[in-house]
Amino acid sequence: MPIKIRSRPRRKTNSNKIPQLISSSAKIGRNVKIWNYTYIGAGSEIGDNSKIGSLAHIDYDVKIGKNCKIEGLAYLPPKSRVGDGVFIGPSAVLTNDPYPLSDKMIGVTVEDGAVICAGAVIKAGVIVGRNSVVGMGAVVTKDVPREAVVTGCPAHVIYTRKEYERKRLAWNRS
Numbered sequence: 001m002p003i004k005i006r007s008r009p010r011r012k013t014n015s016n017k018i019p020q021l022i023s024s025s026a027k028i029g030r031n032v033k034i035w036n037y038t039y040i041g042a043g044s045e046i047g048d049n050s051k052i053g054s055l056a057h058i059d060y061d062v063k064i065g066k067n068c069k070i071e072g073l074a075y076l077p078p079k080s081r082v083g084d085g086v087f088i089g090p091s092a093v094l095t096n097d098p099y100p101l102s103d104k105m106i107g108v109t110v111e112d113g114a115v116i117c118a119g120a121v122i123k124a125g126v127i128v129g130r131n132s133v134v135g136m137g138a139v140v141t142k143d144v145p146r147e148a149v150v151t152g153c154p155a156h157v158i159y160t161r162k163e164y165e166r167k168r169l170a171w172n173r174s
């Protein structure tokens, strides 16, 4: 839905002279890297050392913790809450309106250490549990348990974060 920015947005330009549109009331932490054509709305907060990829859309009233990596084209609507050390993959979509066009919105909560892979879509109001993994292209309609890996449409648990870490380490070593 169209967003009114109450405070005057500031246009920042990086070394390549490509603009980012960041609200003047957004709170950006230390050592935050924001890439080209990124939008960050009024009152949103981004914690220290987080990275935001090109064309990410971070609307107003969004909170993102420290040490997060939000990849290009990710969409985070108003009321999204993201903890520390979270990865949100390219083109992942968090939603906030269960029955468009509603007057009432409810954000997605992503707990610390969660990984949301490319192109996943998360239903409004869902809690993505601490250290869980949402596989690429998943459609998440219910809360994701902590330390679980989910895939599919609708998303379901396939294995544990421990098993995911085992696979990740084996891949890195191969």
Ligand SMILES: CC(C)(COP(=O)(O)OP(=O)(O)OC[C@H]1O[C@@H](n2cnc3c(N)ncnc32)[C@H](O)[C@@H]1OP(=O)(O)O)[C@@H](O)C(=O)NCCC(=O)NCCS
Binding pocket: 089, 090, 116, 117, 118, 119, 133, 134, 135, 136, 137, 138, 149, 150, 151, 152, 167
């Ligand atoms: C969740 C994930 C890690 C699972 O990978 P994996 O453990 O290697 O899975 P496997 O390839 O062993 O597949 C196991 C089974 O699940 C299926 N599967 C794997 N990933 C799936 C997914 N995202 N959605 C649906 N099914 C999936 C496979 O087809 C296979 O099914 P089968 O047993 O019937 O043949 C992977 O799908 C993923 O999302 N990776 C992240 C990619 C990404 O977004 N990177 C970010 C930036 S580029």
